[in-house]
Amino acid sequence: MTATPAASMPSPVRVPHLDLQGIDHAFFTREGGVSQGIYAGLNGGVGSNDDPAAVRENRRRMASTLNVTPERFLNVWQVHSADVVTVTGPWTGERPKADGMATVVPGIALTVASADCGPVLFADAAAGVIGACHAGWKGAFTGVLENTLAAMERLGALRSRTVAVLGPTISRAAYEVGPEFTARFEARDADLLRFFTPSPTPGHAMFDLPGFIGAQLGRAGVGRFVDTGLCTYADEARFYSYRRTTHRKEADYGRLIAGIVLTR
Numbered sequence: 001m002t003a004t005p006a007a008s009m010p011s012p013v014r015v016p017h018l019d020l021q022g023i024d025h026a027f028f029t030r031e032g033g034v035s036q037g038i039y040a041g042l043n044g045g046v047g048s049n050d051d052p053a054a055v056r057e058n059r060r061r062m063a064s065t066l067n068v069t070p071e072r073f074l075n076v077w078q079v080h081s082a083d084v085v086t087v088t089g090p091w092t093g094e095r096p097k098a099d100g101m102a103t104v105v106p107g108i109a110l111t112v113a114s115a116d117c118g119p120v121l122f123a124d125a126a127a128g129v130i131g132a133c134h135a136g137w138k139g140a141f142t143g144v145l146e147n148t149l150a151a152m153e154r155l156g157a158l159r160s161r162t163v164a165v166l167g168p169t170i171s172r173a174a175y176e177v178g179p180e181f182t183a184r185f186e187a188r189d190a191d192l193l194r195f196f197t198p199s200p201t202p203g204h205a206m207f208d209l210p211g212f213i214g215a216q217l218g219r220a221g222v223g224r225f226v227d228t229g230l231c232t233y234a235d236e237a238r239f240y241s242y243r244r245t246t247h248r249k250e251a252d253y254g255r256l257i258a259g260i261v262l263t264r
Contacts (some may be wrong), residue, residue: 001230008032010042012090015165017226018260020125024066025260027119027167027228029238033058038250045113045255046075059257066261067102072196073109073259078103078134078215082143084151099144100133103262111259115240116232118213119258122148122222124157130260131157135166140213141185146220164217165226167258172197172208174233178203179203232256 010032018025033042039050042058056070063073072163076085077095084100087108101110102122110132112119117136123129133139133148149159176199187194195212196205210227217225232239247252 008034008061010061012065013167013228013230015226015228017163017224018121018165019128020123020124020163022128022262022264023123023125023130023175023260024081024263025121025123025165025258026062026065027121027258028062028065028256029168030240030254030256031238032061036201038252039254041254042257044111044257045115047113048255049252050254060258062111063109067260067263068107068109068261072113074101075111075113075257076133078113080134080136080138082139082147082179084131084133084144084147086151086155099135099139100131100148102129102131102148102155104129104135104155106262106264109259109261111257113255113257114167114169114232115242115245115253115255116175118169118209119167119256120145120148120164120213120217121167121260122152122162122164122256123260124152124162126161127156127158129155129157130262132258132260135213136208137181137209137212140209140216145216149217149220149222158223159221160223162222163224163226164222165228166210166213167228168230168232168235168239168256169210169213170233170241171210171231172206174231174243175207175209176201176204177207181205181207225239
């Protein structure tokens with residue numbers, strides 16, 4: 001791979017709970033990229049309207065950080081679903097439409113893109129199984145977290161031994177929702193109302209997406225859940241945010257990338 005000057009390399013968030021033997025990971029920030037304007041920094045979003053050459057270079061830098069080639073730095077085509085795929089090698093055609101991945105293949109970086117939704121990285125180091133999923137409210141509500149754990153189990157992981165880490169995500173303080181949103185959760189289980197607090201806007205509420213993700217994983221029996229506690233909306237210097245872009249009426253937004261790889 002082409003060398004990148006150290007001063008312009010990505011500066012990802014790394015979490016000690018994923019500093020496991022045989023595994024590398026990164027929650028990439030905006031730092032260390034070549035995109036300009038509203039995308040300024042390390043935009044990894046192939047679905048954005050950014051200059052494709054800039055996105056390719058940004059993704060090459062991210063792949064290099066995880067010591068894989070760009071063709072082994074894999075994203076699914078995210079559709080806010082509960083669908084999860086098992087990865088056996090680089091894509092040979094169009095990216096599969098799904099929101100979660102699992103693998104036992106070394107040298108394949110499983111990556112998810114986000115800009116407020118929850119990027120979750122999973123690892124059972126003892127079994128040599130990793131996973132990643134994109135958990136917005138819809139995916140978390142319909143089962144993408146549980147399905148990622150199930151896919152890992154089919155590859156030999158134990159969910160009781162699996163670590164799941166939630167990267168930068170929109171926080172409750174920035175996530176206002178309308179009454180129809182709250183009603184959807186209440187209709188399933190009134191206990192889910194604990195993830196909502198009153199909003200300054202009458203009839204609206206503030207939704208705790210990180211708390212909901214953690215609770216879903218806890219119910220699913222994950223061995224350990226870790227929340228980085230980083231809010232995409234609040235920290236513009238480091239993170240892209242779809243909601244912040246919407247509030248500003250900007251034309252588009254960049255995407256953050258989180259990735260995990262088996263190194264052996």
